[in-house]
Amino acid sequence: VEAQVCRPSGKIIGKKPPHGKCNTEDDSDCCFKGKIYTTYKCSPQVSSHTKAVLTLNSFEKGGDGGGPSECDKKYHSDDRPIVALSTGWFNRKSRCLNNITISANGSSVVAMVVDECDSTMGCDEVHDYQPPCADNIVDASRAVWEALGVPKNDWGYMDITWADA
Helix, strand or coil: CCCCCCCCCEEEECCCCCCCCCCCHHHCCCCCCCCEEEECCCCCCCCCCEEEEEEECCCCCCCCCCCCCCCCCCCCCCCCCEEEEEHHHHCCCCCCCCEEEEEECCEEEEEEEEEEECCCCCCCHHHCCCCCCCCCEEEECHHHHHHCCCCHHHCCEEEEEEEEC
């Protein structure tokens, strides 16, 4: 079976964040003035072992996740296994507060979807002056990384698979 391809939907031009406005916690990227960023309204098709990139995010107030979570308008403890999904997989909140199973390194963890990793917009105050997400991101709390047994100095980016739990 051939995987469904998600094609870019547009581009945005990066703006320089105001001084001190881009939170670089968890090695988050900040937008660069004039850099062109690709946007996506879709994500690759979900299967029983959807390939994705796991990234690190803080869902706590003041964390690099920006504002409160999209699903419930609340902040969440990074000690809980929670994630944000790229726009296409977030699918207009259809996975909100549902669980997904993330697998990597011979381990797996069940995590709750609480937020969107916006693939359609970025480089503005609402998005903490960070670029848009790629179309294949599972942005996870530190509890997910810990449950997968990833050494802390390797946290940041990792190839994984995931499925609806």
